[in-house]
Every structure is written in structure tokens, then in C-alpha cells.
């Protein structure tokens with residue numbers, strides 16, 4: 001039997017899908033042909049390793065995104081379209097039914113909450129920096145300041161842009177932002193007390209998620 | 223099971239936002255996040271179909287890593303894999319009501335995932351069947367084996383994962399479905415819209431190509 005033929009049948013051989021006669025002639029070849037047998041050994045190794053590949057883990061903020069998406073859907077049932085690509089696009093494509101005065105109050109409240117949160121984030125920094133050498137009650141992560149700065153910049157850009165948004169978009173935005181902010185402050189608090197690395201990762205994910213939210217809504221205005 | 227400390231952050235995420243429109247009919251499940259393995263998937267799907275986000279969160283906790291891993295291995299792109307995982311769970315939420323429990327929930331969810339991935343491939347115009355550079359490839363790989371019979375190191379799983387990512391999408395899909403996920407060729411043929419013979423030959427080429435990639439690495 002030719003080596004090329006044997007090699008081409010190796011997967012069928014390994015998966016047990018060969019007829020008895022063919023199986024035997026390949027087996028006979030393998031016992032006499034070290035190169036072909038080496039390929040068999042390798043393919044066996046590959047198939048065995050494939051069965052034991054470890055599970056991979058996505059970013060911890062993924063659940064927030066899923067929850068947001070579902071929330072938007074359940075908020076306006078019947079407006080769901082299967083082909084929509086992302087939730088921000090969905091937001092931009094929807095027919096909005098609320099009136100401006102109805103929502104102005106709600107979004108102003110959410111907005112002031114956001115400003116409040118931002119104020120705290122900003123005013124915490126110098127304090128932390130000044131105590132950086134000692135074990136502070138409010139430690140700061142290496143990338144945190146950077147992210148907070150980026151978020152602050154985005155926020156001020158969005159503030160000028162948001163006037164052109166539809167009121168419902170503003171509410172949706174504010175709700176999402178508030179949810180992320182809530183989680184941020186909880187996770188941050190828990191990290192400050194535990195210094196747990198999982199909490200730390202989650203905290204960074206949340207900052208990035210917040211930035212991503214802002215960037216998504218930034219695109220709405222374009 | 224190494225579920226890490228995931229229950230904590232997820233429980234945090236699960237806090238209802240102000241004015242959240244989703245009804246929470248069965249909050250008891252949330253309180254039992256650590257012992258909820260007792261609640262069968264089917265019961266959770268029914269609760270979630272009635273708007274119980276806590277039940278849906280438990281389903282997510284149980285299955286998101288497998289769904290993400292499948293997406294990641296088939297797409298070889300972490301960002302796309304996350305987007306698709308998101309899409310799968312949103313789809314899942316929409317379709318919960320149609321799950322009657324006649325098949326295993328995991329089987330159902332995985333088919334939903336595979337279909338989403340394949341739809342994504344189609345949208346992107348990825349061809350699963352024909353890959354041009356097949357011609358002399360096998361001969362070349364056979365040569366490697368002939369020259370250096372024991373050249374492939376013991377396969378470590380990280381190296382294999384990397385190598386899978388380098389396969390052309392068609393090979394990759396068949397390999398992931400068959401060798402990683404344990405699908406039969408008949409099922410793969412149906413999913414990919416190809417014959418059993420094509421599925422088999424794609425799988426063999428995938429394995430040989432992986433061998434080549436893993437050999438080159440050493």
C-alpha cells in the first residue's frame with residue numbers, strides 16, 4: 001500500500017469509519033512504516049488534546065451588555081428586528097414615542113447623577129496622589145486615572161452633542177450609564193476592602209465598558 | 223468546576239436598574255446562586271421566558287463559557303466572539319418560549335450558537351468549502367513526517383488553540399465541531415450544507431494542517 005493512500009485514510013482509520021479489510025491493510029502498513037506511524041501518533045495526539053481544550057472566558061462586562069440589550073428589547077416589545085447588529089444601532093433606528101417634557105425630568109436627574117459621579121471621581125484623584133506612598137483608604141489602580149481621564153473627556157464631548165439626541169435616546173443612554181456607574185462604585189468599594197484581583201479586573205472592564213458606551217453613543221450623533 | 227468568583231460580580235450586575243422593565247417573578251433563585259445547580263435548565267428557561275431575569279442570569283452563568291469558547295474557536299477573533307456570544311444570549315432570550323425541553327438544553331443552545339456563527343460567516347462572505355491552497359499541502363505535510371518522523375512535540379493545549387486559530391475558516395469549523403465539540407459528520411454536513419464526504423475530508427485536512435503548524439512551531 002502506498003504511503004500517500006495510507007496518510008489520506010488515517011482520519012477515517014482513527015475515527016473507526018473504515019471497512020474491516022481496509023482497516024487491516026492500513027494497520028499492517030503502519031506496523032512496517034515508521035513515518036506513516038509517526039503521523040498516526042501525531043493525529044491521535046491532536047484529537048485527544050482537542051477533547052480537553054480548556055474553556056475560555058469572555059470579558060466580565062459581557063453580561064451587562066446582554067442585559068442592556070434585553071432591557072431595550074423588552075422596553076419596546078414589537079419593535080424588535082432580528083437583523084439588528086448592535087444595541088446602539090437599535091437605539092438609533094427605533095421610532096421614538098415619548099415627548100420631550102415627559103423625559104426631560106428623568107434624563108436631567110440621571111445626568112446630574114452622572115455629573116455627581118464624575119465630580120467624585122475627579123476630586124478623589126489628587127487626594128489619592130498625595131497619599132500614594134502610604135497605605136491609603138482610597139488606593140488607585142495603575143490604569144484607572146488614565147481611564148477616568150478619557151471618560152471625563154468623552155463625557156464633555158457628549159454633553160455638547162446630547163442636545164441633538166432624541167429624548168428617548170438620552171434616557172436610554174443615561175440609564176445604561178447609571179447602571180454601569182452603580183456597578184462601578186460597588187465593585188470599586190469591594191475592591192478597596194478586599195484588594196481581590198478578580199474585582200480589580202472587573203473594575204477595569206467596567207471602566208472600559210463605560211468608555212465603550214460613550215463611544216457608541218458618540219457615533220449616534222454622526 | 224472552577225467557576226471562579228464569578229457569582230459575585232454577576233450578582234452585582236443583576237441589580238435591577240431604576241425602572242427596569244423586566245419583571246422579576248422568582249428572585250429566590252438569585253439568592254441561591256451558589257447552590258442553583260439543583261434547578262434544571264428547563265425550569266430556568268421557563269422562568270426566564272416569563273421575564274425572570276435572575277433565572278436567565280443563572281442560565282448565562284452556567285453556559286456562557288462554553289458558548290464563548292465555541293464562538294472564539296470558530297471565529298478566531300475575541301472581539302467578534304464576544305459580540306456573537308452576546309447575540310446568542312439575546313437570541314436565546316427571544317426564543318426561550320419555543321424551547322419545549324424535548325432535547326437537552328445544552329444541545330439546543332449549542333446548535334443556536336453554531337447557527338449564529340455560520341450566519342456570521344455568510345454575512346462576512348466567508349466561504350467554508352473551497353480553500354485554494356489545498357493542492358500540494360498534504361504532500362508537503364507528509365514530507366515533513368517522512369523527513370522527521372518524531373518531530374511533533376507533545377501537543378500542549380495552548381499551542382493547539384493557537385494552531386486552530388490559524389486554520390482557514392472551513393477547516394476550522396469542521397475541526398472544532400467534530401474534534402472539539404464532538405459533532406458527527408452527518409450533523410456537520412447538515413449544518414454546513416455539505417456532504418458527509420466533504421466534512422470528512424475537511425476534517426482530515428484540518429488535522430494534517432494542524433500537525434504541520436504544530437511541527438513548525440517546535
Ligand SMILES: [Zn+2]
Nearest residue numbers: 003006033036
Ligand atoms: Zn507509509
